[in-house]
Amino acid sequence: MSLELINVWYIVAAALFIFGLKQLGSPATAVRGNLLSAVGMLIAIVVTLFSQGIMTYTWIMISMGVGAAIGWLAAQRVAMTSMPEMVALFNGSGGLASLLVGWAALYNVGNTSFTDITILLSILIGGVTFSGSIIAWAKLSEIMPSAAIVFGAQRIVNAAILVALIACGVLFCMDPAVDSPFLYAVIVLGLVFGVMVVIPIGGADMPVVISLLNSYSGLAACAAGFAIHNNILIVAGSLVGAAGIILTNIMCKAMNRSLGNVLFSGFGAIKTATKVEGEVKPITANDAFLILEAASSVTFVPGYGMAVAQAQHVVRELGELLERNGAEVSYAIHPVAGRMPGHMNVLLAEANVPYDQLVEMDDINPRINNIDVAVVIGANDVVNPAAREDENSPIYGMPIINVDHARTVFVLKRSMASGFSGVDNPLFFGENTRMLFGDAKQSISSVIAEFKR
Amino acid sequence: MSLELINVWYIVAAALFIFGLKQLGSPATAVRGNLLSAVGMLIAIVVTLFSQGIMTYTWIMISMGVGAAIGWLAAQRVAMTSMPEMVALFNGSGGLASLLVGWAALYNVGNTSFTDITILLSILIGGVTFSGSIIAWAKLSEIMPSAAIVFGAQRIVNAAILVALIACGVLFCMDPAVDSPFLYAVIVLGLVFGVMVVIPIGGADMPVVISLLNSYSGLAACAAGFAIHNNILIVAGSLVGAAGIILTNIMCKAMNRSLGNVLFSGFGAIKTATKVEGEVKPITANDAFLILEAASSVTFVPGYGMAVAQAQHVVRELGELLERNGAEVSYAIHPVAGRMPGHMNVLLAEANVPYDQLVEMDDINPRINNIDVAVVIGANDVVNPAAREDENSPIYGMPIINVDHARTVFVLKRSMASGFSGVDNPLFFGENTRMLFGDAKQSISSVIAEFKR
Amino acid sequence: MEAVFLAFVLMLSIFLGFELISKVPATLHTPLMSGANAISGITVVGALGSAGAGLDGFATALGALAVVFATINVVGGYVVTDRMLSMFKKKVAPATGAKR
């Protein structure tokens, strides 16, 4: 196929990516959108296979087979609760691919120095994305301690690595040979840098990091596109880059923190919240059942604990029982509930909760005082009134779901422990709050049992 | 300046156009957006002037001076009520420019046959845009009869022109000489075709035509961009093309007609509405004053008659008097009130009505039964309940502002004449409707006089 | 190959155009129309090339005429849009006075 024709097909592929993302704008068309995007990718791959530059297909077929098998298995096996880890791993794999593509592109003949620079960028960004994502994955799956790893000379060490990176990069570009020692130095330093920038970030901030690295993997693809003069890489890379940046931004806003704060500072180190004390009112599953049975409007507020307890299915079951009982049931989703944007939505969708029953924070808050019972399932920070009221709280200013304004609040958790931010929650001592202690799945199952009796 | 550098500047210019359009998304930033877009244009022009291909500046300077003077004067002098005519003329001028650019590009050396085709397209689309816009302008300003001009063999004649156009185009492309007779034939036929497609369309449908021709002028610029291998023309042309198509679509939707119906059929020829009869209740300015004075919520519904009467300033004055009197005042704008999308908004803005007092149709309708007085100022079709109720009406299905659901309706117009669609309006005979006959400006001034007494 | 690059740019701009324009509120549709008019005056860039390239006399005349019309479009379009847009104002003071 001629280069022109290939590029015409690339235009089609790019248009399909764009259409696909457009259709991701609504749950009703999203499946089709993902399919369109996949068809675009298929077209791009197939026309590339027919390009004149490709001589031997043996290695290609073997590697594609291996990659496809691994990807397919991983995607089929992963539990919905481990999505954050999965995305981190895929991200790392994308970064590594960019690194390798850049490296291999050095062997092409007739590279201009502009091309060499973009190759270097592709290697560098790819490397940082790869090692950073691996650390993020390790922290999320608690293979390594998820706490921030901070040591004294950290800033100095990082600065030194950065300086060395730039120096090696410049030296390499001045004499870009495939066996230049500076090339190896850049690869190694890039990988080390990726590790260094992620270790000082706490495990619960990993979603922000992953999203940012996602954006980087897009940038790496863009750089690779410049390196091999390929439009489709640039278009696709930019789309991914934009997605990552926007999601990062949304998360930071929802946590009321700046990106700089997430990346560079240990959390909660500066302020100390006013201590809260008071009387806690625990209830039993039977009490909870009696109140729920009489309620005519119930809203569930899920959080990270629902994912831990895998309670989404029993929550849906309880919701249906309540509906059959005549109550109006909704699910209020905070933008950063869980450990990933949209985390709760995916879990509830898995449990067959229709997406038109899910309500966003800004829609539920104005009418929350008309809700009879707000059932908080393993959420903590996202319903902490201190964010609204206590100026000394580290989470002050973060928008929350005002469950404390509902007529009654049930909080389902195992203990009085604090959530990810480590801040005490005055909600638990509220006048209208009842604590239903225990694993969320267990607690809800007991309530369901009461209903069925 | 090297071609590379020029193109880098074109990227900047294109980005400014895009930013400009983004900022046109809100009235608060729109002025800045227009300025950014203008800066982008300035950059594009200036770097082009520095390009190596340009040898002599005499003609350029003279023509730019002439063009700028004409444009500036026209823009300064035009009354806000004649915006539709102005836009039609500018459109025609853009089309003519594309035609001429294409024609001149034939004199460039080394055109490929792909280039020749795009040159032809640029000439053709430019010509149709030019002559079509001129006819639209003539109809709008009533220099020529604004009724649809239809004659027996029209379809056959148009089809013949089209066939001749295609034939001449193909013949020209086979031997593209600058003095080819087929070139002249294409130019003439294109101009004639532009006339022929616009004359059978009624004057009041001109806004749709203009918007569509606006889109064409963008396409012509795109074609010219391909003809001279210029990215910035393609980007800017596509943006304009998209704008035209979207506005055309919005107008057609708001009139509940298809584009095909607008372009190809005389209006109202098929259905005949149920005749409406009843008693009309005329009132005097003094009666109107007494009711308005007692009202606690008033909404103005302007239409084409407000533009004709130039009544926007007195309307604003009355609105302020009512507000001072303690009433809640809003302005309900139907998407196709007037003769151009956004026509009423511009007039009211001219009269200093703050844009946050303007309400769209979909926002006013749900709460219109709580409005004490709806004052219809020279609007007719956009408040015709027949569109909602009478299935035989030619405008059946067109969404309207339901003023008949308000507690009281005043209709300000000069007679019982129908509006643009020629359909009778049962609103005038409504139980709660009062007719205030006379020129809108006069009527409102009299009411104001009562207020001030 | 250049034509393919141009087609790539065309495809992206069309999508971008639709995304951008569909966000413009109805209030601003008239200025949008005249603003788009002004942008379509970008043909002036092509016209300059023809008018100044020192081509055949007739070609130069065509180019010069094209410059005239495109410039009318550009200058007229931006000026009139600015005139319109600068009329759009937000309410300055909140409405005072309650119903007696």
Next chain:
Amino acid sequence: MEAVFLAFVLMLSIFLGFELISKVPATLHTPLMSGANAISGITVVGALGSAGAGLDGFATALGALAVVFATINVVGGYVVTDRMLSMFKKKVAPATGAKR
């Protein structure tokens, strides 16, 4: 000159990306992330060129490895996104039964 064309494409795609992604609702942010992941596997196109061009053995090995990882990204990303998205369902029957 080609680099300038590429830069033009870059600029347009970035704007387009921001417009498109900012319309994706919060509900779909997790699938958006994994879907974006899949798209970033487009590097496979670059990798194919290196793996199959019959270059030096080491370069081919690099290319082949790149193909493996990029394909993991592509296949895994699309499959997992599809799995997630097909879970999102609209309410089928309207909620029946009123408060006793």
